Amino acid sequence: MRLYTELNEETFHARKLLAEWRDEKLINEEQYERLENETVCELRTTNIFLRLVFFFFTVVGVAAFGGLVAWSLLRDSSEPTIGIFLLIYAAVCYAIAERAASQANLYRYGIEEALAVCSVVLLCGGMGLALFSGRHLAPRELEFLVPAAGAVFSLWIWQRFGLWYALPAAMILIAWLPEYWTSSRWAQHVLIAALYAIGLVWVLAIRSRHRLDYLNSVYSLAEAFLWLGIYLAINLQLSVLTFRARWLIGDMRPPSEFRSWFYWATWVLIWCVPAVVLARGIRQKDRFVMAVGGVVSIVTFVTNKPYLGWTRHTWDPMILGVVLTGVVLWIRRWLARGPDGVRAGFTAARLSAKDKEWMNLTSSVLGLVSAPSTPTHGEDFRFGGGASGGGGAGGEF
Amino acid sequence: MTILARLEHWKAEGAISPEQHVYLASLYRGDLVSVFLELNLLLYAGVLAFVAGLGWTVTTWSKQLGDVLVLAVLSAILAACFWYCFSRAPEWSLTETLTPTAIFDYVLYLGCLVWVVELAYLENRFHVLSGQWDYYLLATAVVFFFLAYRFDNRFVLSLALSSLAGWFGLTISHWPSHQDATYRQCGLLYCVVIGITAVLLKQRGVKQHFFGTYLNVAANVLFWSLLSGVFQRDGHWIWSLALLIACGASLGWGLKRRQFVFVAYAAVYGYVGFSWILLRGIHDPTVALLYFVVTAIAMLVALVRIAHRFGASK
Numbered sequence: 176m177r178l179y180t181e182l183n184e185e186t187f188h189a190r191k192l193l194a195e196w197r198d199e200k201l202i203n204e205e206q207y208e209r210l211e212n213e214t215v216c217e218l219r220t221t222n223i224f225l226r227l228v229f230f231f232f233t234v235v236g237v238a239a240f241g242g243l244v245a246w247s248l249l250r251d252s253s254e255p256t257i258g259i260f261l262l263i264y265a266a267v268c269y270a271i272a273e274r275a276a277s278q279a280n281l282y283r284y285g286i287e288e289a290l291a292v293c294s295v296v297l298l299c300g301g302m303g304l305a306l307f308s309g310r311h312l313a314p315r316e317l318e319f320l321v322p323a324a325g326a327v328f329s330l331w332i333w334q335r336f337g338l339w340y341a342l343p344a345a346m347i348l349i350a351w352l353p354e355y356w357t358s359s360r361w362a363q364h365v366l367i368a369a370l371y372a373i374g375l376v377w378v379l380a381i382r383s384r385h386r387l388d389y390l391n392s393v394y395s396l397a398e399a400f401l402w403l404g405i406y407l408a409i410n411l412q413l414s415v416l417t418f419r420a421r422w423l424i425g426d427m428r429p430p431s432e433f434r435s436w437f438y439w440a441t442w443v444l445i446w447c448v449p450a451v452v453l454a455r456g457i458r459q460k461d462r463f464v465m466a467v468g469g470v471v472s473i474v475t476f477v478t479n480k481p482y483l484g485w486t487r488h489t490w491d492p493m494i495l496g497v498v499l500t501g502v503v504l505w506i507r508r509w510l511a512r513g514p515d516g517v518r519a520g521f522t523a524a525r526l527s528a529k530d531k532e533w534m535n536l537t538s539s540v541l542g543l544v545s546a547p548s549t550p551t552h553g554e555d556f557r558f559g560g561g562a563s564g565g566g567g568a569g570g571e572f
Numbered sequence: 573m574t575i576l577a578r579l580e581h582w583k584a585e586g587a588i589s590p591e592q593h594v595y596l597a598s599l600y601r602g603d604l605v606s607v608f609l610e611l612n613l614l615l616y617a618g619v620l621a622f623v624a625g626l627g628w629t630v631t632t633w634s635k636q637l638g639d640v641l642v643l644a645v646l647s648a649i650l651a652a653c654f655w656y657c658f659s660r661a662p663e664w665s666l667t668e669t670l671t672p673t674a675i676f677d678y679v680l681y682l683g684c685l686v687w688v689v690e691l692a693y694l695e696n697r698f699h700v701l702s703g704q705w706d707y708y709l710l711a712t713a714v715v716f717f718f719l720a721y722r723f724d725n726r727f728v729l730s731l732a733l734s735s736l737a738g739w740f741g742l743t744i745s746h747w748p749s750h751q752d753a754t755y756r757q758c759g760l761l762y763c764v765v766i767g768i769t770a771v772l773l774k775q776r777g778v779k780q781h782f783f784g785t786y787l788n789v790a791a792n793v794l795f796w797s798l799l800s801g802v803f804q805r806d807g808h809w810i811w812s813l814a815l816l817i818a819c820g821a822s823l824g825w826g827l828k829r830r831q832f833v834f835v836a837y838a839a840v841y842g843y844v845g846f847s848w849i850l851l852r853g854i855h856d857p858t859v860a861l862l863y864f865v866v867t868a869i870a871m872l873v874a875l876v877r878i879a880h881r882f883g884a885s886k
Contacts, residue, residue: 182573189578192600201596202588209587214578224836225879229872231840236868243861286872387601388574460605469610473617489629496622500678503614507674510607517604523674526599526606533609535726537616 178276178335179218186216187282188389199527218282229285237268237293258305265297276336283338291332295344299325319355322348339396346371346404361437368408375401392463399463402452406471409444412478442482445475460520473499575600615678623685630693639697646690653683661723668781669724680723684716684731709739721779729782733789737762752800759797763790784831791834794818795841802845815845827882839875843867 177184190211197207221229241264249257272290281287302321329345332338353366378401382394407413411433433441449472456465476495480487510516510523525531573581576597583593598604626649630642656679660672671677691708694700701707716732719725740758770786773779798818801811819842826834847867854860 185573185575189575192575196596201599202592206587210582213582213587221879222832224832225875228836228839228875232843232868232871232875235864236872239861239864239868243858243865246857246861286876387576460602462605462607462610465607466610469614489632490625492621492625492628494625496618496620496625499614499618499621503611503618504675506607507611520602520604522604522606523608523611524606525608526604530606530609534612537613540730 176334177337178273179282179337183216183218183280183282184337185389186214187218187220189214190216195527195529217280219280219284220282221284226283226285230289231285233286233289234293237290241297254304254308255306258301258303258308261297261301262305263301265294265301268297269294272336288336288338291336291338291341295325295328295332295341298328299348316355319352322351322355326352333397337393339393342397343400346374346400350404350408360432361434364408364411364441368405371401371404371408375405395461395463398461399467402448402464403467403471406445406448406452406467406474409441409448410474410478411438411441412481413474445471445478445482449475457521615675616681619678619682619685623682623689626686627689627692630689634693634697642693643690646686646693649686650683650690653679653686657683657719657723664722665724666777666779668779671724676723677725677727680719680725681727684719684728687715688712706739709735713739720782724779726782726785729785730789733766733785736766737789737793752804756797756800759793759800763794763797766790788833791822791837795822795837799841799845799848802848808849812845812849815842819845827878830882835875835878839871843871 193202193207193210193214196202197204202210241261244264245257245260249260252260268290272287272294275281275284275287275290299321302324307315307318307321326345326348329341329348333341333345349370350367352370353363356366357363375398378394378397382391382398385391385394449468452464452471453468455461456463456468473495476498480491507523510518510521512518516522516524579588579593579597579600582588583590588596626646630637630646634642657676660676662669662672691712695705695708713732713735716728716735720729720732740762741755766786767790770783770790774783795815795818798811798815802808802815804811819838822834822838822841826832826836826838847863851860851863854863
């Protein structure tokens with residue numbers, strides 16, 4: 176199913192590891208050069224910056240060419256005709272993407288992936304216009320076929336090209352499906368979680384065969400995304416409508432559109448899922464799954480009060496910050512006290528230069544985005560007497 | 573051939589030692605996993621959550637708590653953070669220094685963010701500088717620059733650069749006629765100031781590893797300033813020329829130093845700017861769309877050649 180040969184991808188993976196080991200001084204420069212010459216790879220790749228630029232210009236070119244044809248030749252055509260053009264254009268884009276990858280050996284080069292992504296967008300747009308606009312060639316009940324086709328095609332691209340972001344794209348499209356099948360909100364949540372769970376079972380079944388090859392990281396990321404998707408589907412406080420209505424206007428009552436048993440079942444699940452994900456991540460020593468476990472654990476703490484209908488306090492984030500810091504310091508100390516700073520195969524020490532690079536990048540970016548913001552000239556904010564309670568104090572100072 | 577098979581093969585032909593083979597194979601199998609990055613990100617999140625809650629609490633409950641208590645608590649946290657940092661920090665060095673303890677950086681971040689909360693509280697409650705927020709930003713930038721260089725910290729350096737940019741912007745807002753042109757000129761002045769500072773410090777060997785942060789911030793502010801000049805209706809030719817020079821310089825720097833982010837800046841900012849100029853008077857959608865088709869392909873061809881020539885494509 177994959178577009179690139181196993182040998183090519185394995186060799187590419189080996190070259191990346193060699194570069195990492197050289198940066199970490201686990202092998203010397205002489206060894207690196209010798210081993211690099213032994214791992215000649217046919218795939219053509221590029222760095223992240225040029226990859227993004229190639230992606231950008233390919234999308235510009237594809238969009239402009241589509242617009243040019245539509246404007247020049249199909250200006251007075253009906254929507255279904257434009258839809259058919261988009262479907263043909265999607266097929267052309269996909270064919271070029273395949274050719275760019277198989278003939279020119281482009282691998283994560285920006286161009287072939289932009290073409291593949293555009294083909295998904297064009298397919299969805301084309302299906303929507305060709306079948307469900309104007310004269311409605313297909314009944315409305317079949318409208319779910321648009322996101323379904325998009326999801327299936329995204330999954331195909333994920334498997335075929337190995338583009339990690341095609342999987343979350345497919346998951347987003349899958350999340351739209353239940354809206355076409357049922358108006359019941361709780362059933363929609365259950366269906367989404369069930370579809371993701373099916374995907375998870377499939378990934379878990381396949382993953383065990385790839386523990387020690389280059390596909391391990393691909394399936395590790397897929398598993399992490401699917402766990403995250405399941406959690407987001409069952410946490411009712413995070414659904415878009417609930418979020419807007421309850422968090423922004425501060426309404427902390429349990430949402431009434433869900434049946435009581437379902438609501439409380441999801442509350443139990445939002446505590447169970449993080450524990451399961453964390454336990455699995457730790458057992459498998461899988462960093463992506465562990466990271467998702469950590470994130471959903473924090474989200475559970477944050478959404479627990481709204482779930483129970485309790486009042487949020489201004490000091491809640493402080494408590495969360497103290498708890499997080501305390502837990503991290505305890506884990507770090509606990510690991511450091513193990514023999515050679517290792518316990519159960521885990522260490523708090525840095526083993527990879529990539530971790531240091533990520534920390535440098537993160538700290539620089541966080542510094543820029545969390546810069547001190549002050550009221551602009553003429554604008555003022557007031558220290559007040561408490562939004563809720565506050566001993567009868569006024570809202571303004 | 574899997575990585576483990578390759579390692580076995582390399583050991584057999586003597587390319588790596590048996591010790592290297594054992595270590596690299598165990599590393600690849602995941603016998604030893606580092607949670608360094610995860611723990612550090614959680615510490616970041618913890619500090620940010622704490623300061624967000626602190627700011628929210630102070631904002632909401634200042635009257636009930638009273639100024640003395642609020643300022644005492646904020647000052648105590650601030651003093652404790654800086655005492656910790658100054659007492660634990662190694663002697664200052666021109667070169668990159670390692671953090672003395674695992675939590676050192678996060679205590680410093682906490683101190684910096686609490687400093688911001690305390691300044692905001694002081695001004696809002698006592699109007700010490702009569703709403704002259706630009707002075708606070710300038711003072712904050714000075715303090716953050718000092719702390720960034722004293723403790724060798726990129727996060728605080730980024731905070732300092734942002735505060736300085738805020739000071740430039742806020743100062744202009746007090747001027748009677750602050751227009752886009754003034755902001756643009758100040759943007760350029762900001763680039764010149766931090767650019768010259770970065771070059772001087774690099775030449776003197778002071779924390780040379782900070783140079784990249786300065787350069788990226790300066791390049792982005794410079795390109796945004798020039799683009800805003802290109803977008804204006806009158807007198808845009810001088811800005812177009814300046815944009816052309818900046819793109820050339822960025823491209824040259826990126827290729828010479830193999831820092832391809834600058835090649836990306838030149839390509840994207842340059843394309844946006846010159847597309848705007850060329851399409852300004854064109855009202856026919858066919859011509860405009862044809863322009864984008866042709867230029868996008870041309871840019872791709874040119875960049876693929878550059879990538880191939882300069883080894884960014886393997």
